[in-house]
Amino acid sequence: MELTLKRVRQGNNSTLSELYINGTFQCYGLEDTVRDVKIKGRTAIPAGTYTLGLNRGGGMNTAYKKRFPDMHQGMIEIRTIPNFSLVYIHIGNTHEDTEGCLLVGTYFHKSNDDWGVYQSAEAYKQLYETIIEQVKMGQVTLTIENKLSH
Secondary structure: OEEEEEEEEEOOOEEEEEEEEOOEEEEEEEEEOOOOOOOOOOOOOOOEEEEEEEEOOHHHHHHHHHHOOOOOOOEEEEEOOOOOOOEEEEOOOOHHHOOOOEEEEOEEEEEOOEEEEEOHHHHHHHHHHHHHHHHHOOOOEEEEEEEEEO
């Protein structure tokens, strides 16, 4: 299974993208701004191709297990990113929620020169249920492409 994250818009502190599964649009994504030099928790994931896996440790995993007891099997982690660790796909609305991770939403909005995604929990559940079995088998890659405009 191939996921493609196409970055399409850049705000002052945020990056809006479109997420595709095997070429079909799934949802919108939100990250911090793209930077040449990493600032921890405030920098978008570098463009490239990465593997997805499950991380069953940590506080976010515990919180999501409580929030989604019938679905959650671990946090979907974007792995093999140079100089990044513990990068997840998760719920949130603005760049302040990202912590260097990828947020998902069903629609987007621009306010004060920054992008946000909304209905994030709904988008997260749909994405999770679509890819979890393939992630567990180690058969999912994520390719991030910069196609940015302002």
